[in-house]
Amino acid sequence: IVGSTARVDSRGDLGWSDLLKTHDKTVRQELSNFRGKEVKTLGDGFLATFDGPARAIHCASAIRASLQRLDVPVRIGVHTGEVELIDDDVRGIAVHIASRVAHLGRADDVLVSRTVKDLVAGSGIKFENFGTHTLKGIPEKWQIFRAIS
Template identity: 55%
Template sequence: MVKTTGDGILATFDGPGRAIRCALAFESAATQIGLPLRAGLHTGEVEIRDGDIGGVAVHAAARVMALSRPGEVLVSRVVTDLVAGAGLKFSDRGSHELKGLPGRWDLFAASL
């Protein structure tokens, strides 16, 4: 865990598959207590800044999270490509413009 962001968390993982499985586990646990949770995941290079992180990858993850629905773990195409064959499932959520980022981004809802 890097830091809390009000009612959220910013965390890094040593692989996108672990990040997805963690987010899905959190979502499942939160559902059991009636707390809607949403997550957004992207992978890329980050800049380490005095115990914090930043950069385009962090910005992209925040934008992906902002588009996720309650109870959803939303991921970028980059993430789906890196976990191919890992036993995870993805439902297409369309192509979106992400504020402050170039082009359109294909997003997917993750599940087991």
């Protein structure tokens, strides 16, 4: 959720709690619709896995649209790569890359790594270049794209 700290301040704890419940319910419904698997919540966000990158982008776009109707701006990052499954958690550099990609975004951005864009070629998903970025703690520069509706 973009600007979550300011929203807590303006809504108060009870108002924030209600908003977060609505956010979480909405995200979980869209994850279910697109066969996403919730790994964990991250306070005001989610970590989820999918069986393919196109499905992840479609889910992210649906989450964005559903939450826009509720006036809850979000930014979402999508990356794909090898992860290690430990208990019910996923770990690995791919998780960190997805997080760093998300944090580059502004309100209502669905951002993806070049890796994801290349893998969904032919899917009909459209992108615009978001530039080349240094991701904190990640080697080399990364080309990032914004998924557009």
